[in-house]
Amino acid sequence: xxxxxxxxxxxxxxxxxxxxxxxxxxxxxxxxxxxxxxxxxxxxxxxxxxxxxxxxxxxxxxxxxxxxxxxxxxxxxxxxxxxxxxxxxxxxxxxxxxxxxxxxxxxxxxxxxxxxxxxxxxxxxxxxxxxxxxxxxxxxxxxxxxxxxxxxxxxxxxxxxxxxxxxxxxxxxxxxxxxxxxxxxxxxxxxxxxxxxxxxxxxxxxxxx
Numbered sequence: 001x002x003x004x005x006x007x008x009x010x011x012x013x014x015x016x017x018x019x020x021x022x023x024x025x026x027x028x029x030x031x032x033x034x035x036x037x038x039x040x041x042x043x044x045x046x047x048x049x050x051x052x053x054x055x056x057x058x059x060x061x062x063x064x065x066x067x068x069x070x071x072x073x074x075x076x077x078x079x080x081x082x083x084x085x086x087x088x089x090x091x092x093x094x095x096x097x098x099x100x101x102x103x104x105x106x107x108x109x110x111x112x113x114x115x116x117x118x119x120x121x122x123x124x125x126x127x128x129x130x131x132x133x134x135x136x137x138x139x140x141x142x143x144x145x146x147x148x149x150x151x152x153x154x155x156x157x158x159x160x161x162x163x164x165x166x167x168x169x170x171x172x173x174x175x176x177x178x179x180x181x182x183x184x185x186x187x188x189x190x191x192x193x194x195x196x197x198x199x200x201x202x203x204x205x206x207x208x209x
Contacts, residue, residue: 016040
């Protein structure tokens with residue numbers, strides 16, 4: 001979630017965001033690479049925070065070990081998620097708990113592969129049109145100065161089960177990363193998924209969005 005500093009409480013902020021995801025696939029030697037772009041509406045108060053994010057993403061999924069299906073498959077998706085949290089504030093320090101709920105729909109070559117391979121009983125794949133996501137998270141935010149806030153949260157939910165993330169918002173420019181550990185391969189430093197992203201406050205561009 002994006003948190004704003006005290007000097008921006010009088011107006012809601014709007015961000016453009018781009019982030020990349022690098023992830024293991026569902027099976028050995030498979031790989032996922034995704035690029036997502038988002039529009040984020042942020043409303044931060046002393047004791048609450050609200051984020052709304054519609055998004056679109058694209059990328060490639062590398063299938064490995066399946067005859068007639070091996071190779072790169074295109075991925076396209078659209079979705080949105082809503083996050084909110086309630087916190088306790090002590091001076092420039094906030095600590096609280098939040099909820100995030102979202103949905104997305106995926107299509108393209110990878111969706112077609114999952115549908116066909118599942119129908120042929122070659123994989124146990126997901127063929128739904130709409131997917132849901134949900135997480136609950138403790139969150140900590142520290143206002144470093146009047147234009148900079150550092151926040152971190154530990155997302156617990158689906159997909160991914162467990163995913164820590166951190167966001168640095170400095171004068172309308174925000175940088176974030178999140179990571180899902182690999183519970184089966186402890187020595188895998190990249191984990192099951194690694195994401196890094198950048199956000200720009202649209203208010204700074206004088207664009208009426």
